[in-house]
Amino acid sequence: MSGTSEISPDALSSADERVGLLRLATAGSVDDGKSTLVGRLLHDSKSVLTDQLEAVTRVSNERGQEEADLALLTDGLRAEREQGITIDVAYRYFATARRRFILADTPGHVQYTRNMVTGASTAELAVVLVDARNGVVEQTRRHAAVAALLRVPHVVLAVNKMDLVDYSEERFAEVANTFTEYAKALGVPDVRSIPVSALRGDNVVDPSSHMDWFSGPTLLEYLETVPVETDPTLEPARFPVQYVLRPQSDDEYRDYRGYAGQVASGVFREGDEVVVLPSGQRTSVAGIDRLGVAVRQARQGESITLRLADDVDISRGDLIAPVDSAPRPTQDIEATVCHVADRPLRTGDRVLLKHTTRTVKAIVKDIAYRLDLNAPIDGVLGHEQHLSELRANDIARVVLRTAQPLALDDYAIGRRTGSFLLIDEADGSTLTAGMAGAAFAAPGRCHS
Amino acid sequence: MTTTIDKGTAPGALTHLDALEAESVHIFREVAGEFEKPVILFSGGKDSIVMLHLARKAFWPAPVPFALLHVDTGHNFPEVIEYRDRVVAEHNLRLHVASVQDFIDNGRLRERPDGTRNPLQTVPLLEAIESNRFDAVFGGGRRDEEKARAKERVFSLRDEFGAWDPRRQRPELWQLYNGRHRVGEHVRVFPISNWTELDVWQYIEREAIALPQIYFSHERDVFERDGMWLSPGEWGGPKGDEEVVRRVVRYRTVGDMSCTGAVDSPATTVADVIAEIAVSRLTERGATRADDKMSEAAMEDRKREGYF
Numbered sequence: 001m002s003g004t005s006e007i008s009p010d011a012l013s014s015a016d017e018r019v020g021l022l023r024l025a026t027a028g029s030v031d032d033g034k035s036t037l038v039g040r041l042l043h044d045s046k047s048v049l050t051d052q053l054e055a056v057t058r059v060s061n062e063r064g065q066e067e068a069d070l071a072l073l074t075d076g077l078r079a080e081r082e083q084g085i086t087i088d089v090a091y092r093y094f095a096t097a098r099r100r101f102i103l104a105d106t107p108g109h110v111q112y113t114r115n116m117v118t119g120a121s122t123a124e125l126a127v128v129l130v131d132a133r134n135g136v137v138e139q140t141r142r143h144a145a146v147a148a149l150l151r152v153p154h155v156v157l158a159v160n161k162m163d164l165v166d167y168s169e170e171r172f173a174e175v176a177n178t179f180t181e182y183a184k185a186l187g188v189p190d191v192r193s194i195p196v197s198a199l200r201g202d203n204v205v206d207p208s209s210h211m212d213w214f215s216g217p218t219l220l221e222y223l224e225t226v227p228v229e230t231d232p233t234l235e236p237a238r239f240p241v242q243y244v245l246r247p248q249s250d251d252e253y254r255d256y257r258g259y260a261g262q263v264a265s266g267v268f269r270e271g272d273e274v275v276v277l278p279s280g281q282r283t284s285v286a287g288i289d290r291l292g293v294a295v296r297q298a299r300q301g302e303s304i305t306l307r308l309a310d311d312v313d314i315s316r317g318d319l320i321a322p323v324d325s326a327p328r329p330t331q332d333i334e335a336t337v338c339h340v341a342d343r344p345l346r347t348g349d350r351v352l353l354k355h356t357t358r359t360v361k362a363i364v365k366d367i368a369y370r371l372d373l374n375a376p377i378d379g380v381l382g383h384e385q386h387l388s389e390l391r392a393n394d395i396a397r398v399v400l401r402t403a404q405p406l407a408l409d410d411y412a413i414g415r416r417t418g419s420f421l422l423i424d425e426a427d428g429s430t431l432t433a434g435m436a437g438a439a440f441a442a443p444g445r446c447h448s
Numbered sequence: 449m450t451t452t453i454d455k456g457t458a459p460g461a462l463t464h465l466d467a468l469e470a471e472s473v474h475i476f477r478e479v480a481g482e483f484e485k486p487v488i489l490f491s492g493g494k495d496s497i498v499m500l501h502l503a504r505k506a507f508w509p510a511p512v513p514f515a516l517l518h519v520d521t522g523h524n525f526p527e528v529i530e531y532r533d534r535v536v537a538e539h540n541l542r543l544h545v546a547s548v549q550d551f552i553d554n555g556r557l558r559e560r561p562d563g564t565r566n567p568l569q570t571v572p573l574l575e576a577i578e579s580n581r582f583d584a585v586f587g588g589g590r591r592d593e594e595k596a597r598a599k600e601r602v603f604s605l606r607d608e609f610g611a612w613d614p615r616r617q618r619p620e621l622w623q624l625y626n627g628r629h630r631v632g633e634h635v636r637v638f639p640i641s642n643w644t645e646l647d648v649w650q651y652i653e654r655e656a657i658a659l660p661q662i663y664f665s666h667e668r669d670v671f672e673r674d675g676m677w678l679s680p681g682e683w684g685g686p687k688g689d690e691e692v693v694r695r696v697v698r699y700r701t702v703g704d705m706s707c708t709g710a711v712d713s714p715a716t717t718v719a720d721v722i723a724e725i726a727v728s729r730l731t732e733r734g735a736t737r738a739d740d741k742m743s744e745a746a747m748e749d750r751k752r753e754g755y756f
């Protein structure tokens with residue numbers, strides 16, 4: 001392996017502003033070694049600075065551990081250190097010559113599933129850990145299901161604690177097969193399995209000397225090279241309006257009127273014929289300003305301001321899309337939800353629904369079924385039908401009716417325009433994370 | 449910011465700085481769209497300067513729709529106050545100042561034995577939020593700074609005591625920030641959560657953002673305490689056998705003068721600084737903040753009480 005174990009200062013200097021960013025999250029059951037793996041990744045890629053390592057070593061020694069407990073690099077809260085578990089997501093940042101990484105270390109405990117969902121919702125890649133001794137357990141299945149529902153594009157299975165199973169090739173293959181079969185059934189398009197020991201450092205950054213039988217990349221090599229760039233020209237263009245910019249100043253911008261937002265997907269170009277939803281008014285893109293610079297086009301992820309050819313009535317919450325590929329506004333939504341609140345969600349509940357920049361009232365019409373993670377059917381998930389309420393960490397299919405039409409996409413088409421929150425109107429808390437359309441990609445099942 | 453034409457052909461992937469910038473701008477615009485009275489915490493340090501720059505770009509060509517709030521410890525670097533006032537005048541901004549000194553003078557706060565005023569900022573901050581009815585407060589905190597900050601949401605809900613409860617944080621899904629809150633509560637918003645120290649400096653270089661001179665190498669009278677170079681002042685230094693020496697230093701962070709240390713550095717330009725921190729083996733807070741060294745959970749404890 002070259003160029004990964006040592007970060008050259010050149011790699012980080014201003015010259016290489018062009019390296020891309022990869023957002024990833026850990027997943028897997030409690031104590032399977034997620035935080036230790038993250039610590040190992042940071043440590044062996046030389047991303048841990050002297051004072052951080054000293055602090056972690058000091059705390060470890062005080063507890064009677066001889067070596068630094070690398071999990072403490074992310075388990076930074078008092079309560080986490082007292083209990084030796086992760087409670088909430090920690091974000092860590094590191095870089096190699098090839099990529100920058102934003103890493104979310106999530107908790108494995110079932111009680112904190114909502115925090116795992118938080119970490120995974122923005123991830124392009126999930127590293128699912130499994131303890132090689134225990135294999136795939138219920139919480140592994142839950143997290144894999146969440147990653148599949150969230151359509152995290154890449155999943156890496158790290159079969160951890162290989163040091164405790166004598167670095168057995170057979171055991172690795174067994175766990176990897178079970179997991180891969182399950183993930184495939186959930187419609188996860190890309191699964192890669194790597195045998196590791198987070199504690200000892202095997203195959204995390206440096207290749208293991210204990211597992212000559214494994215010829216694949218180390219975890220870091222894979223993270224550096226997995227292709228995550230998608231071609232935005234293949235996706236429908238979507239622009240949720242965040243804010244209307246009207247300076248009304250005395251200078252050259254006296255008559256400026258622009259619609260500020262971030263391109264949710266696809267590409268917008270000057271001259272595009274567009275429709276404003278839900279009103280349905282048509283106009284065209286007169287100009288695009290990217291934070292003060294006029295540009296001809298803008299792609300997914302860019303924060304821009306659109307100027308339109310006609311004086312149409314537009315405000316925050318509207319969606320601008322090309323005339324020929326616009327979503328059809330609807331008041332009836334079928335979706336998969338992860339319930340993230342302690343307060344249950346019941347059929348008949350009146351809530352707020354936040355979709356892109358628009359918030360509307362909604363009613364829970366039906367809870368069609370809940371996914372049962374305890375009873376896998378055909379290796380996939382069982383269903384519990386006709387429920388009256390959802391509880392914390394339930395994953396279910398629901399039917400909603402909104403007070404106004406929403407320009408909603410299937411989540412499979414756009415993570416940004418297919419996702420929504422249900423919010424408690426009384427105290428403002430987030431109740432549920434919703435994903436419109438079919439739950440899993442084929443060959444997963446979606447009965448509704 | 450001027451209007452030029454950039455003739456992009458096929459849209460390429462965003463660079464990491466473009467991606468971070470776009471994310472921060474999105475956060476500013478969400479707050480402008482959903483809150484009644486937001487305010488930007490502005491200390492004159494590099495993170496708050498970058499925040500203000502991002503806010504200006506987010507609303508161009510309209511003015512920034514938020515006021516600034518400076519929580520003033522009274523132990524200021526004169527260059528930083530000059531910088532603050534210049535920026536406020538240049539961009540026609542509104543500045544609120546919450547003064548720790550005022551609270552000490554009227555007896556509501558007491559000077560600490562160690563002379564440090566960093567922890568004393570919480571009360572004036574909360575009072576300013578309450579009396580001005582600010583409902584969203586932008587902070588320049590970054591998750592890579594410290595292990596408790598690493599756990600915080602972009603939209604961080606605070607109760608009427610300003611308290612942060614790390615065990616009961618609101619889930620934050622996708623880019624759907626939920627800023628709803630009850631009367632008396634407010635939301636701390638961290639638009640540069642995902643930036644590292646190096647990102648901040650690379651962005652300062654790319655955007656040619658001016659900074660107070662103390663961020664660059666200069667000669668200064670300093671004395672050593674706890675392995676850091678501190679500036680002498682009425683807050684209690686030098687003491688005993690601490691000896692004042694003249695050294696070539698710069699500041700990596702800007703905070704209360706009584707507890708912010710300088711580092712030995714010949715870096716006179718932004719490019720020098722970038723080269724320096726790319727090879728530094730110490731974090732910025734580890735190298736320069738006495739207040740963080742007080743205990744393992746110092747930051748978490750301060751945040752629970754309503755600190756930035």
Ligand SMILES: Nc1nc2c(ncn2[C@@H]2O[C@H](COP(=O)(O)OP(=O)(O)OP(=O)(O)O)[C@@H](O)[C@H]2O)c(=O)[nH]1
Pocket residue numbers: 028029030031032033034035036037071084085086087106107108109160161162163164196197198199200
């Ligand atoms: N032998 C061995 N032990 C390991 C390995 N990885 C982790 N451990 C140990 O497993 C225990 C749990 O590790 P953590 O990293 O805290 O697990 P986690 O998955 O982050 O747990 P939660 O975040 O609470 O879900 C610790 O005692 C680790 O030292 C490994 O590769 N080999």
Ligand SMILES: [Mg+2]
Pocket residue numbers: 034035036071075085086105106107108
């Ligand atoms: Mg953990």
